[in-house]
Amino acid sequence: MTIKCSVYCGTSLDGFLARPDGDIEWLQSERFMPEKAGLSYEAFIATVDTLVMGRNTFEKVLTFKEWPYAVPVVVLTTRTIEIPSHLRGKVRLKASPPQELVQQLASEGMRHLYVDGGITIQHFLQARLIHEITVTFIPVLLGAGISLFGSTNIEAPLKLLETTPFSNGFVQVRYTVENAAQPALPSHYHSHAGQSS
Numbered sequence: 001m002t003i004k005c006s007v008y009c010g011t012s013l014d015g016f017l018a019r020p021d022g023d024i025e026w027l028q029s030e031r032f033m034p035e036k037a038g039l040s041y042e043a044f045i046a047t048v049d050t051l052v053m054g055r056n057t058f059e060k061v062l063t064f065k066e067w068p069y070a071v072p073v074v075v076l077t078t079r080t081i082e083i084p085s086h087l088r089g090k091v092r093l094k095a096s097p098p099q100e101l102v103q104q105l106a107s108e109g110m111r112h113l114y115v116d117g118g119i120t121i122q123h124f125l126q127a128r129l130i131h132e133i134t135v136t137f138i139p140v141l142l143g144a145g146i147s148l149f150g151s152t153n154i155e156a157p158l159k160l161l162e163t164t165p166f167s168n169g170f171v172q173v174r175y176t177v178e179n180a181a182q183p184a185l186p187s188h189y190h191s192h193a194g195q196s197s
């Protein structure tokens with residue numbers, strides 16, 4: 001059995017997830033690709049068991065008109081934050097390091113985690129726990145902002161899976177991370193999930 005952790009996001013050509021103040025207006029159309037090509041958000045999210053996001057991303061999503069996720073969400077935070085009542089049962093808070101969190105979610109039977117938020121993605125990459133990265137480049141330079149990969153000296157060999165240009169200038173690239181690790185699963189995992197590797 002394996003567990004896979006994926007990144008799926010949109011960035012400016014210079015690699016920013018958001019403007020310095022967190023603004024993402026410039027990518028709002030990212031989920032609405034003009035052609036059916038590449039890996040659509042809908043096709044991707046249909047394969048996801050749990051979305052793991054950082055607290056900053058959670059706070060941004062809370063400003064949206066509607067909660068956009070049908071999958072269970074884990075919010076990583078070291079703080080005590082209030083989960084709005086309409087999200088109880090859909091969102092839980094955790095403060096575990098990536099390895100520990102992945103082990104726990106694997107022991108609950110999860111197979112595919114969607115990891116979101118710049119700092120969070122960087123922590124997972126540092127732990128070599130990101131297996132696939134899909135980035136849709138929006139044709140804009142922002143010059144400054146919240147960086148997808150940061151400056152954390154993460155080095156990882158990638159294998160290109162697919163490149164998809166769209167008529168509106170978006171370009172989606174998909175990679176597997178060649179040195180990604182499988183977490184050591186807890187000993188009770190196999191009996192719990194009823195699967196073998």
Ligand SMILES: NC(=O)c1ccc[n+]([C@@H]2O[C@H](COP(=O)([O-])OP(=O)(O)OC[C@H]3O[C@@H](n4cnc5c(N)ncnc54)[C@H](OP(=O)(O)O)[C@@H]3O)[C@@H](O)[C@H]2O)c1
Nearest residue numbers: 009010018022054055056057060076077078117118119120
């Ligand atoms: N363009 C896109 O597709 C896209 C996608 C996602 C996000 N975004 C944008 O990116 C911005 C947020 O990204 P970000 O890099 O600022 O941060 P982030 O990853 O969303 O959140 C970082 C925070 O999460 C908490 N955290 C992360 N790992 C943790 C762990 N293992 N244990 C405990 N807490 C942990 C910490 O918060 P505490 O201080 O609470 O401990 C940390 O400061 C937002 O503006 C969002 O809209 C854009």
